[in-house]
Amino acid sequence: MLSISNNVTHKLQEIMAQRLQNAGIGFRVTLNPNDSDNTIFNIKLDNARPDDSVIRSRGIILFMDTAISAQLRDCELDCMDTPTLSFFLKLPDP
Numbered sequence: 001m002l003s004i005s006n007n008v009t010h011k012l013q014e015i016m017a018q019r020l021q022n023a024g025i026g027f028r029v030t031l032n033p034n035d036s037d038n039t040i041f042n043i044k045l046d047n048a049r050p051d052d053s054v055i056r057s058r059g060i061i062l063f064m065d066t067a068i069s070a071q072l073r074d075c076e077l078d079c080m081d082t083p084t085l086s087f088f089l090k091l092p093d094p
Contacts, residue, residue: 026061041087
C-alpha cells in the first residue's frame with residue numbers, strides 16, 4: 001500500500017482548506033437541541049447564511065447564528081482528540 005509522508009499530508013490539507021474557503025464553505029457551529037444546558041455543540045461543513053456571524057481564524061471559517069455568537073463571545077472552542085472528536089468550550093479566566 002502507498003504510504004503518505006507528513007509533508008504531503010500537510011500540503012494536501014492546506015490545498016483542501018484553501019479550496020473549501022474559496023468555495024465559501026466553512027464549519028457551522030450549532031447547539032445540540034437535546035442539551036438543555038447549551039454546552040454541547042455540533043460542528044458540520046456548511047455554507048454561510050445571510051444572518052450568520054462569521055469567524056475567520058487560523059485558516060478556519062466558522063459560521064453561527066448571532067445568538068450563539070453572542071453566547072460564545074469570550075470563550076475558546078477546543079476539542080478532545082477522541083474517536084468521536086468531542087468539542088468543548090474553554091471559559092475565559094475570571
